[in-house]
Amino acid sequence: MxxxxxxxxxxxxxxxxxxxxxxxxxxxxxxxxxxxxxxxxxxxxxxxxxxxxxxxxxxxxxxxxxxxxxxxxxxxxxxxxxxxxxxxxxxxxxxxxxxxxxxxxxxxxxxxxxxxxxxxxxxxMVVSEITGTISWPTAWLRPTAPTPAGVSGVFSLRANELTTTPASGPLGGTVEHLLPLTPGEIVSVVIGEETCLATYRIAEPPLGRNLKVTVAARKPNGAGETMLDPVAANGDLMTLSVAQPTRTNVDFILSSDSIA
Known part of the structure; x- marks a missing residue:
């Protein structure tokens, strides 16, 4: 019962x-x-x-x-x-x-x-945290200032609870379902001649759940959003615990395919 x-x-x-x-x-x-x-x-x-x-x-x-x-x-x-x-x-x-x-x-x-x-x-109390970086070509977006305010409204990032269900159809597989849980924030920005780098932090994401971090970027021309890819394969997936309440180096990159 x-x-x-x-x-x-x-x-x-x-x-x-x-x-x-x-x-x-x-x-x-x-x-x-x-x-x-x-x-x-x-x-x-x-x-x-x-x-x-x-x-x-x-x-x-x-x-x-x-x-x-x-x-x-x-x-x-x-x-x-x-x-x-x-x-x-x-x-x-x-x-x-x-x-x-x-x-x-x-x-x-x-x-x-x-x-x-x-x-x-x-x-x-166990303090949980996810940190990482977001990188993109400077030619795509040059921040107005080397501060979080310089990219205000550009990036949307959060930790989501990930669940899956079997996919219908002859090919099988699974379908991902994301439940938004904890938003993140940009804490610093470095502007380079070729590449820009922002450091982010997600404070107190839940423990004991299958999480997937997502980062979306608003296109400069206002034509919707593009999703950023994790630098490491499956690096955006994790389950935090009391023994391991933090995860670092969860890095994302804006690929040339996404820009196109």
Whole structure:
């Protein structure tokens, strides 16, 4: 069974309290609420299952944690019964917190409708970042100044979540789908006689997701945009994690084919 705190049919009263501990980026976080498994059975045998509650909180680097789960609403039809939250533990999946609870119910009939939860933890926030360069021929575009303002409105860059689906038709393959997530910014510009170079930064892209960085350039004549190519093959693809929250040298180049 999987429940999600973003779904009002799964959880009520979900709340998150955060306090900055003021040392080394540490925070105290208290998460609480009431989950609605609405698990009903009609059996004289004990049934068990794992309930996974998606808390939708970034995991960061967990230092300490304490978990409490208690029965909040149960029902029985006048028979022998069992209601239990045998064990609860905190896990990390795709860099987000997940509460896993081992439930047990017996009765003819019985229903475990709700249970309460509270998690207290301390963690350190992991700062994620993607950096790289954008290069193009000076003849195509000479910035008005060697500053980010000199290319204002020219480049659009962002980190996108990448998913794929099978392509229809006899050739098969896959189709890419990009969900825009985190925009980037130009932080410096160097103007050369033949080539210009801009350095960019994407601050705090999400961890644990398949990302693809895209860079588009507005054509000087105003006739739409052109997409820039990564310098390294598949260099625009990545998945950041707590262990590796940053990626550097994600470089792009405006090719002569794109200019044409």
């Amino acid at each position: 999987e429940l999600d705190t973003r779904n009002g049919q799964h959880v009520v009263g979900h709340s998150v309290l955060k306090a900055d501990l003021g040392v080394g980026g540490r925070s105290l976080i208290v998460i609480s609420g009431i989950a609605l498994p609405e698990w009903r059975i009609d059996s004289d045998e004990t049934h068990r299952l794992d309930c996974r509650l998606m808390l939708r909180e970034p995991a960061g680097m967990i230092e300490q944690s304490a978990v409490h789960v208690g029965l909040a609403s149960i029902g029985n039809g006048d028979s022998e019964w069992v209601f239990a939250t045998d064990q609860a533990r905190l896990a990390v999946e795709a860099e987000e917190l997940v509460l896993i609870i081992n439930l047990a119910v017996m009765g003819e009939p019985s229903s475990l409708n709700r249970f309460s939860y509270q998690i207290v933890l301390t963690h350190r």
